[in-house]
Amino acid sequence: MEGVSWKSAILEGAYDACGWLAFAFWSSCLYPQLFLNFRRKSVVGLNFNYALMNNTKHAVYFIYNACLYFSPDVQFxxxxxxxxxxxxxxxxxxVALSFHFVVLTLLTLLQIATYDRGNQSLSKFTIIMVGGVWLGVVVCCFVAWPSHSWLWFLSILTSIQVCMTAIKYIPQALxxxxxxxxxxFSIGYVLLDFSGGTLSYAQMIMQSIDQNSWVNLYGNIGKVxxxxxxxxxxxxxxxxxxxxxxxxxGPHSSKLDEQITEPLVTPLSQQDTSVTTPDKSSTIQGA
Structure with missing residues (x-):
């Protein structure tokens, strides 16, 4: 970090250790879900709206981190x-963590496209919202380009990240x-994610204590x-x-396991092909 150095070598070492431990926990947290899907050859129980919004959120977060870490203009x-x-x-x-998340969430979406889905599908609301997010990112980028208002652009990305994070978990919890x-839905993901978040907070607090300033927290309010x-x-x-x-x-699980595989989008020609077969016993009784 150019022009700025740590005052305490101990805090600097602890900061680096917490950062890479958080990276280890967070980068591992999506693997239990991937392995669970692979073992079951099914994604029943994993909410697809959550999965798509999760990928979008991490992609936006990667753009934010890459700009702030690599761009001298943004840093200035x-x-x-x-x-x-x-x-x-x-x-x-x-930066490494956010890129890793983008790759893993894409693999999760690939599993959703190929494994048994039961009767689950993506909602139109989620598709429209994700499309709107990316359209907004492109428009804001073009607005910021002439005046090089990149810090403003990053503030927009921060707002998108926070909103997507607040929304994306709701479909899975519901x-x-x-x-x-x-x-x-893998509990391993939850435990590793919580551990990574705790270490991330510890990392930011260590940096603030070393610099005797809390700008690190409100200057990166998105991460907080x-x-x-x-x-x-x-x-x-x-x-x-x-x-x-x-x-x-429980009984809910066995019922879901018996559901047939359906496409993510059901063709109109197949929507009216179901025919109700009369019950044999009721036919005899009516006779």
Whole structure:
């Protein structure tokens, strides 16, 4: 971090250790879901709206981190606003982590496209919202380009990240509630995500203590809010898994396992082909 150095070698070492530990936890948190889907050859129980919004959120977060970490212009604008003695609040592990998440969430979407889906599908609202997000990102980029207002552009990305994070968990939490089960949604993801969030907060606090300034927190409010919202929903999922619906192998699970595979979009020609077969016993009784 050019022009800014750590005052305490101990805090610097602890900061780096927490950063890479958070990277290890966060980068591992999506693997339990991928392995669970692969083992079951099914994505029943994983909400597709959550999966698509999760990919969008991480892609936007990667753009944010890459701009702030690699671009001298963005770093100059950041220090002009918050002080030239301030450290850039994005580390190498943040960039690596966000790129890693983009790849893993794309693999999850690929599993959704290929594995047994039961009767689940993407909602039109989610598709329209995600399309609107990317359209907004492109428009804001073109608006910022002539005046090089990149810090403003990053603030827009921050707002998108926080909104997507707040919204994306709701479909999965609601689905768990309606099914009265968390089967199909990996609790390993939740535990690793919560651990990563805790270490991320510890990392930011260490940097603030070393620099004797809390600009690191409100200057990177996006990262703070993202971690906070994610950890709150992690607590909700833990509550559902361990307290509300601890017996995941219940009757709801067996019913879902018996559902047939349906396409993500049902063709109109197939919507009216179902014919109700009269019950044999009722026919005899009527005779």
């Amino acid at each position: 604008q950041y220090r002009s606003k918050y002080g030239f003695h301030q450290m850039i609040p994005v580390a190498a592990n943040d 689905m768990n509630y309606l099914r009265k089960s968390t089967e199909g 809010l993202l971690s906070l919202v994610s950890m709150l929903f992690d607590l909700v999922f833990m509550w559902q898994h361990y307290l509300l619906y601890p017996n995941t192998k």
